[in-house]
Amino acid sequence: MTTKTTDLCDEFGDKAKVFAPLFKDLGGKADMAGRAVTVKCFEDNSRIKELSAEAGDGRILVVDGGGSDRCALLGDVIALDLVKNGWGGVLIYGYVRDAAVLRGLPIAIKALGASPRKSVKRSEGQVGIALTFAGQTVIDGDQLYGDDDGVVILNKPLA
Template sequence: MSVPESIATSTADLFDADPSGVAVCALPFIDYGGRARFRGPCSTLVASDDPSAIAQAVSEPGEGRVLVIDGLAVADCACLGDMLGRRAVDNGWAGVVVAGLVRDSAALAALPLGVRALGTTARRPFGRDGGAARDVSVNLGGVTFEPGLTVVADEDAVIALRRSETDRCRP
């Protein structure tokens, strides 16, 4: 099924057009970024308390991708702040979805970057190596985010398209 470009960034319209092709994340994300709507191919990271893994990810060319971070194991500190947010912008990331916390929320709101997270804290990561994993399947809020699937976020939801957009456009 082809999705008209006029509804390409509306999660509700994408769901209505193809309910079986859209997975809606049930986590209560809050918008912290300067872009309320964003979309792009998924890249994933299971975070540890070692901030270098996240720094390394956002230092790569983003090429319009969305970094989905499972930070639930490090709920006592932020996975993303203004410096890593700026690095993500500089490297072409469309957005970052954090199942965890962020900090420097006012500065993140000023960046041209989509940011969704579960809350904020003042605490930074402390650098204990917890074994981060990159570009693996991540299950968050009933959705399996896999590298390459399209992630779409807007004022209503964060969703993953179950098929690639190329597949969605085939008859």
């Protein structure tokens, strides 16, 4: 049974922080729940690629790409690694590519949209820092829940 974001908002009120409804469901699932792993990067997905090779343990990769539409920060290769390594989902304040492949993968991927251009690799970006986008701040380790209705942050997991 998945935890519905609407139920979380009803139960926790303002303690359930809701991202602005900017994100499209681009993966094969809409539902996700797990601890946030935060990444800040701009048009460089080097840190995302590195994290995709680690064991995900159901965690949610939360990426602040600055909302740039000039390139995609995630494509089919990285998404397949995330699935293979047990990540619970991805929330990207930015764009993805290989949308047709992503729709067929058993992982929730929420992003602003799709763009065909790949990112550059400069080994830039920060992992584990607080991110602010879409009206909310998410801290590494926060609990995220997402579904068809949106994405909610709680500061700690449900009991």
